[in-house]
Amino acid sequence: MILPITQFGESILRRKGREVETFDDDLQALAQNMVETMEEAEGVGLAAQQIGLPLRLFVVDVGMLPDDELDYSLDGRHPPVELIMPMAVVNPRLHTGGGQPLVDEEGCLSFPGIRGEVPRAPSVILEYQDLDGAPHTLEAGGWFARVLQHEYDHVEGVLFIDRMETRQLRLLDTKIKRLKRANRDRGTGKPA
Numbered sequence: 001m002i003l004p005i006t007q008f009g010e011s012i013l014r015r016k017g018r019e020v021e022t023f024d025d026d027l028q029a030l031a032q033n034m035v036e037t038m039e040e041a042e043g044v045g046l047a048a049q050q051i052g053l054p055l056r057l058f059v060v061d062v063g064m065l066p067d068d069e070l071d072y073s074l075d076g077r078h079p080p081v082e083l084i085m086p087m088a089v090v091n092p093r094l095h096t097g098g099g100q101p102l103v104d105e106e107g108c109l110s111f112p113g114i115r116g117e118v119p120r121a122p123s124v125i126l127e128y129q130d131l132d133g134a135p136h137t138l139e140a141g142g143w144f145a146r147v148l149q150h151e152y153d154h155v156e157g158v159l160f161i162d163r164m165e166t167r168q169l170r171l172l173d174t175k176i177k178r179l180k181r182a183n184r185d186r187g188t189g190k191p192a
Contacts, residue, residue, distance in 0.1 A: 007179065031088040072139060075137055092152055111160070124140055
């Protein structure tokens with residue numbers, strides 16, 4: 001089922017997610033709906049806050065890239081990407097690796113039409129649970145690490161614009177304000 005995606009200006013995007021405690025069919029169905037929503041929107045990640053739920057849950061799918069272009073290991077192994085994608089990440093804890101931050105362009109399904117340069121750590125270690133509650137450790141670098149950091153920020157109530165440098169934000173200021181105003185007004189009954 002395709003779910004509505006929350007947009008910048010809706011307060012849920014600033015809420016830190018609460019831990020998922022129940023691993024059941026409802027969680028499986030929620031994750032499946034999130035994957036379908038992400039795919040329909042042509043995204044590579046979607047967090048629970050983006051569908052209106054303050055949970056520590058996100059889904060990602062970087063399977064469109066060939067396995068040899070992705071830098072990762074899952075539980076100390078390198079399974080083929082098509083076997084692990086799309087991936088549901090429950091109750092994540094993220095640790096960034098050392099090294100100079102890499103700056104690259106990002107977009108966000110909650111910010112349609114807005115893209116900007118964001119500095120991110122070049123590598124991460126992500127500890128999380130799968131939909132059955134089993135623990136995993138994912139190490140990733142490059143673009144995969146960027147996607148994980150972006151989605152992890154969502155479950156922490158942090159948005160990609162919060163990571164942008166001031167100069168970049170100034171360039172996007174008018175678009176961001178317009179989007180926020182339109183979504184705030186939609187919730188109050190005022191014309192958008």
